[in-house]
Amino acid sequence: MQVPAPFEYERATSVDHAISLLERLGGTARLIAGGHSLLPMMKLRLANFDYLIDINDLHAELGYIETGPDEVRIGAMTRHRELLESAVLAAAFPIFADAERVIADPVVRNRGTLGGSLCQADPSEDLSAVCTTLDARCVIRGPGGAERVVSMEEFHVGPYETAVADGEILVEIRLPVRPGCGSAYAKVERRAGDWAVVSAGSAVWLDGGAIVDARVGLAAVGPNTTGIPEISAALRGQEPSESLFEQAGAIAARSCDPVTDQRGSADYKRHLAAELTRRTLRRAVERARS
């Protein structure tokens, strides 16, 4: 029987309450959202904390998807299933539904949250790759209601390490809305609902047939989910074409840093990075055009 080591359980009733509890309890306290990453780690004693602060009651405050003309705002407590089933999100960024369909399984998706996924900062984490692809901003709130907004690059400091400091909480993800956008996600896994061997997200912005901007985010091929600026540079101003996608795939393959493990060799993963980049770019362009 796997059980976590003993800890004290606290329940937060609001974001400010959660922050005040974090302040009072210090570095030995940890937030628990869906718990579907944290509890497995605590069961294996890979993580131990003196206090867990349950933020599930904050779903009313932080479980939302709001679309505006300039950005889509998603609360950190929004659950996987809500992301999968949101029609407004699917209309703006179909990449979310693509990704959610292959994250874990429906029962796990009932619990896991966007905030938990990003804060877990697992290099294979699919929603981090999605948010990197869409150039998301992360809103972090601290004591006294102070908020700071950081990019995904700044947010992920290293594997399992984020810019969220002690006494802070991730409250919202903001996705910039620009015209002519198409996006897509693809993943290779060993079995349904498993973590990615490699996954890739693409977003393109078209104007008059040409690519104004493009972004690619990869998961499971390096210490963090990775955005590849070189691909953006190569695609900007170009007409979409198979040879262009191929070129982007080649850049993805040489820019990533996979390791050989049970899921596959580094070479195989580089091959997947190239192929999935090509496929998702192709699909993103199709969607931008339709």
Next chain:
Amino acid sequence: MQVTMTVNDVEVTREIEGRLLLVHFLRDVLGLTGTHWGCDTSNCGTCVVWLDGEPVKSCTVLAAMAGGHQVRTVEGLAKGAELDPIQQGFMQCHGLQCGFCTPGMMMTARALLDRNPDPSETEIREAISGQICRCTGYATIVRSVRWAAVAEAQAAAQVAETTESTEAGEIADAGQTAGAVA
């Protein structure tokens, strides 16, 4: 710490440790051993119960997190002596062999039918994709859920026709026909 939750419509209060998992609370503290416990890693789905009406893997939820919430287990599936159509379906279509995965499968299936009364075979397979059955090969599980869907649709149609309240016998009759169809 003290936790109070509603399990199968009954409010329970117990003194527990913060680290106690919901699956162990249900099985060891309340004695509701219908909820099974298999892999411990949130993969097999034998521990699926409802938390506020949604299936969750109770080996990855703290009992404390269920405090103030509604939990439903397989023991709460039947209405008194009347089996839920899902349970009848599993009987009619041999949806189980050893029965280890069955409580979790039935809880997920019930939640599926509540949201989608007419799921396709693909939708059923998708719904239970986080749950492992080592015995049946899934075909009979899928058939059982379809049986329940058809039985419920027929029972509802009958109710609409006669505008009489549905009786246990009618569900069973409708079910028999459904079985023949499926």
